Amino acid sequence: EAQVTQNPRYLITVTGKKLTVTCSQNMNHEYMSWYRQDPGLGLRQIYYSMNVEVTDKGDVPEGYKVSRKEKRNFPLILESPSPNQTSLYFCASSLSGTAIYEQYFGPGTRLTVT
């Protein structure tokens, strides 16, 4: 089944404790992206990657890191999480940079930082 998977789906952590949210797609998509969704603010892009070893900042990259060492994986790293990073996070992929309009989203990761 073609899909984007994220782990964990739910995470409660404390301020400053490094964490990684994994994202994996099995569709051989070139483009991958991370978003956060907050009430009233909609989906905001954190980082995106056009292909392996190519990553760029989105609209809200502060406090996050990513890497794209393999085509299928695009982990999101929070080196020192803070309460304002409490949010619903989505990973997404699309076939290529020219077809980014059709994003396939993962099921989401609900993160709470206390």
Place this chain on the structure above:
Amino acid sequence: RKEVEQDPGPFNVPEGATVAFNCTYSNSASQSFFWYRQDCRKEPKLLMSVYSSGNEDGRFTAQLNRASQYISLLIRDSKLSDSATYLCVVIKSSARQLTFGSGTQLTVLP
């Protein structure tokens, strides 16, 4: 001003009603437009593209007004299953990013 703005609603309509949402965008360089649908606590999914000439997909019609910088989504004969949040999405011509609106919540009542 936000780059993409939507009326958050909620819109509560009876089954069978026709409902329309607008979405305004501020950047005239915006090139491509889309509607996504997001069910409660689920991931967004592409609903339809928006073409300059307007386009229809069953009960759904999407239109673009470049002069006034807005896109619209019309749903005819609403079904209970249409209850969701509808997100408008804008892509600038040279961009590799999507800009999402914050969504309009629709509830179709029996």
